[in-house]
Amino acid sequence: MAEKSIDIKGLTKKYGEHIAVNNLNLTIEKGEIFGLLGPNGAGKSTTILMILGLTEVDSGSVNVCGIDSSRYPLEVKRKVGYLPEDVGFYNDYTGLQNLMYVARLNDIPQEEAKKAALEILQEVGLEDVKDSKVASYSRGMRQRLGLADVLIKNPEVIILDEPTLGLDPEGVKKFLQLIVRLSRKKGITVLFSSHHLHQIQQVCDRVGIFVKGKMLAEGKISSLAQQLFSKNAFTLEGGISTLTEDVEPPLPLKEMVQKMKAIPEVANVELGDNGFVVESNKDVSADLSRLVVKSGYGLNFLRKKEYGLDDIYYQYFQEDKNR
Numbered sequence: 001m002a003e004k005s006i007d008i009k010g011l012t013k014k015y016g017e018h019i020a021v022n023n024l025n026l027t028i029e030k031g032e033i034f035g036l037l038g039p040n041g042a043g044k045s046t047t048i049l050m051i052l053g054l055t056e057v058d059s060g061s062v063n064v065c066g067i068d069s070s071r072y073p074l075e076v077k078r079k080v081g082y083l084p085e086d087v088g089f090y091n092d093y094t095g096l097q098n099l100m101y102v103a104r105l106n107d108i109p110q111e112e113a114k115k116a117a118l119e120i121l122q123e124v125g126l127e128d129v130k131d132s133k134v135a136s137y138s139r140g141m142r143q144r145l146g147l148a149d150v151l152i153k154n155p156e157v158i159i160l161d162e163p164t165l166g167l168d169p170e171g172v173k174k175f176l177q178l179i180v181r182l183s184r185k186k187g188i189t190v191l192f193s194s195h196h197l198h199q200i201q202q203v204c205d206r207v208g209i210f211v212k213g214k215m216l217a218e219g220k221i222s223s224l225a226q227q228l229f230s231k232n233a234f235t236l237e238g239g240i241s242t243l244t245e246d247v248e249p250p251l252p253l254k255e256m257v258q259k260m261k262a263i264p265e266v267a268n269v270e271l272g273d274n275g276f277v278v279e280s281n282k283d284v285s286a287d288l289s290r291l292v293v294k295s296g297y298g299l300n301f302l303r304k305k306e307y308g309l310d311d312i313y314y315q316y317f318q319e320d321k322n323r
């Protein structure tokens with residue numbers, strides 16, 4: 001059985017009457033890159049703080065590398081590198097000095113720390129600016145230094161809370177590639193929180209869609225749409241025309257629609273100018289095409305619309321589109 005890096009059971013957190021995280025169950029395996037995807041206010045940061053043992057849990061449990069976070073937060077802190085939404089640095093220190101400072105806080109011997117720091121600065125692409133003051137760093141450079149801060153602890157698990165906020169598209173791309181590379185190279189488990197579906201899609205092995213404190217669906221991106229839209233997962237669009245050949249007059253359209261509706265799996269039928277749209281919980285293409293032809297019409301096309309990422313995006317994340 002695969003080793004569990006993060007194991008969450010029935011996790012709940014309330015702020016007064018407001019339930020920020022509602023009975024969350026989640027397991028993340030060692031070496032996995034998991035995407036916690038949800039719009040602003042979904043409860044992502046609250047969940048992360050509970051994983052780290054930094055905020056009290058109302059009910060349920062969190063284990064990180066087998067350690068109970070609420071009982072042994074300091075032990076968990078040793079295993080986990082956490083990049084918060086806003087990382088603070090000493091602006092008058094250089095990148096290298098900031099890193100050495102973090103190493104000291106984590107009781108890493110100076111000599112060893114220096115060697116590791118130089119190596120990590122190279123890995124995150126800050127080698128050339130390691131002796132410049134952090135005040136002169138761009139947002140992207142600061143985020144990469146934040147990642148270096150996390151890595152110097154040699155963590156088993158990395159938790160990144162919306163790490164790409166404020167980065168330009170090129171910066172986002174580089175940052176995401178860096179995370180994947182590091183995780184694969186060192187076998188680090190990554191929990192990546194974001195409200196950007198397309199970023200999560202680029203890097204994560206598995207994704208959880210988290211909305212209003214609840215996990216709505218979880219799995220590989222390819223299976224999410226199926227889970228979320230399973231009720232009427234199939235939409236079929238058909239184009240029809242009347243035939244000019246010497247055939248019998250066709251069945252009135254209304255009657256054909258009635259027959260379509262009579263197919264048990266069909267939930268809804270709408271008629272348009274030159275065709276129809278059928279929603280169903282099974283692929284009924286074969287039944288529809290035969291019905292159209294038997295009704296005396298020509299079937300110009302019949303296409304299946306499969307729900308995908310964009311549909312998830314529009315349903316759950318549209319509110320963020322204009323931000």
Ligand code: ADP
Nearest residue numbers: 015018020038039040041042043044045046047
């Ligand atoms: P996300 O990180 O997904 O944007 P958060 O975990 O920050 O979501 O917030 C989840 C909900 O809990 C929000 O409605 C937020 O207003 C509320 N919340 C977060 N932190 C606190 C707090 N310290 N006190 C009261 N309410 C909070």
Ligand code: MG
Nearest residue numbers: 044045046162
């Ligand atoms: Mg947040």
